[in-house]
Amino acid sequence: AQSVAQPEDQVNVAEGNPLTVKCTYSVSGNPYLFWYVQYPNRGLQFLLKYITGDNLVKGSYGFEAEFNKSQTSFHLKKPSALVSDSALYFCAVRDDSSASKIIFGSGTRLSIRP
Amino acid sequence: EAQVTQNPRYLITVTGKKLTVTCSQNMNHEYMSWYRQDPGLGLRQIYYSMNVEVTDKGDVPEGYKVSRKEKRNFPLILESPSPNQTSLYFCASSTPGGGGGETQYFGPGTRLLVL
Numbered sequence: 185a186q187s188v189a190q191p192e193d194q195v196n197v198a199e200g201n202p203l204t205v206k207c208t209y210s211v212s213g214n215p216y217l218f219w220y221v222q223y224p225n226r227g228l229q230f231l232l233k234y235i236t237g238d239n240l241v242k243g244s245y246g247f248e249a250e251f252n253k254s255q256t257s258f259h260l261k262k263p264s265a266l267v268s269d270s271a272l273y274f275c276a277v278r279d280d281s282s283a284s285k286i287i288f289g290s291g292t293r294l295s296i297r298p
Numbered sequence: 299e300a301q302v303t304q305n306p307r308y309l310i311t312v313t314g315k316k317l318t319v320t321c322s323q324n325m326n327h328e329y330m331s332w333y334r335q336d337p338g339l340g341l342r343q344i345y346y347s348m349n350v351e352v353t354d355k356g357d358v359p360e361g362y363k364v365s366r367k368e369k370r371n372f373p374l375i376l377e378s379p380s381p382n383q384t385s386l387y388f389c390a391s392s393t394p395g396g397g398g399g400e401t402q403y404f405g406p407g408t409r410l411l412v413l
Contacts, residue, residue, distance in 0.1 A: 193338075218401075227302070227388055227404035228341075275338060285356075286402070288333075288341040
């Protein structure tokens, strides 16, 4: 069975510092991995995804994520945090053997202090 | 503008009173899904549809029904709502392709309170 874990409920970072939001996964086949962001009172917005190829994926708003197969991780990163990055972040995974079952993590609240 | 719309955005109801939450997308997407979001649990899939008249259960389908009579619409029906269905609900759509890595587009959410 596939699963995804976001071990931190909350991450606090000072503006201008690098940020990392962690995600680990478990699938039986090859993973398709996603990051979504949710701003207050809004639906989820797509940030980036990994399907195949380069392990470092670049996405919207200066975010990137690194796929690490040996550690089964897909951590979200940004070199310099902005206050406007404060939001709820969800990691999601789909097994390549399943057409429509995507599993979301429990979410990590990112708080950037000025 | 490409979007997924949901109505109503907020709903307060009482136990047992049937309700429907509508979802519509204007992107001609084949796939549509319903999720519920609860604190500490992330998003859990309720039902999904791969095309018109094709629906299947997600992880938490109990107490919900769906239908897909038209490609653009995917209503969520609660025949007899109960307080444990109080939650934030999201509809999403996507199109196949991309080797399974298709991006989902989410509606703005419907906050439901069942008393």
